[in-house]
Amino acid sequence: xxxxxxxxxxxxxxxxxxxxxxxxxxxxxxxxxxxxxxxxxxxxxxxxxxxxxxxxxxxxxxxxxxxxxxxxxxxxxxxxxxxxxxxxxxxxxxxxxxxxxxxxxxxxxxxxxxxx
Numbered sequence: 001x002x003x004x005x006x007x008x009x010x011x012x013x014x015x016x017x018x019x020x021x022x023x024x025x026x027x028x029x030x031x032x033x034x035x036x037x038x039x040x041x042x043x044x045x046x047x048x049x050x051x052x053x054x055x056x057x058x059x060x061x062x063x064x065x066x067x068x069x070x071x072x073x074x075x076x077x078x079x080x081x082x083x084x085x086x087x088x089x090x091x092x093x094x095x096x097x098x099x100x101x102x103x104x105x106x107x108x109x110x111x112x113x114x115x116x
Contacts (some may be wrong), residue, residue, distance in 0.1 A: 003072040005031075006082060006100065010067045020060030026083075027057070033106040041114040064089040078102040084112075097109055 009031055015024035029052055036048040046054070065088050072082040079101050086094040094114070103111040 008068045018065040033108045059087045
């Protein structure tokens with residue numbers, strides 16, 4: 001994994017949420033390990049199936065959305081930290097610090113921490 005992977009990964013998520021592009025949803029979900037877990041900014045732990053279900057009905061639900069990924073740091077070859085901003089028409093909706101852990105070339109775990 002590298003920074004380009006993380007940027008592309010979030011572009012897929014953006015294309016699904018903003019435009020309802022089903023190929024982008026498939027590419028986004030396909031980058032996750034079967035044992036994937038997401039710890040949200042609220043401290044909720046979602047497994048891959050729960051994430052999949054929550055995203056299925058969200059296609060096209062956020063017109064004007066962009067997700068910016070920057071300041072990507074490789075902590076180890078399998079652990080990355082980066083800043084992620086969600087914007088709609090330029091206004092920041094949510095900002096977070098994210099730690100991503102890879103396993104078998106796929107995302108294994110993601111921890112999101114809200115930032116002000």
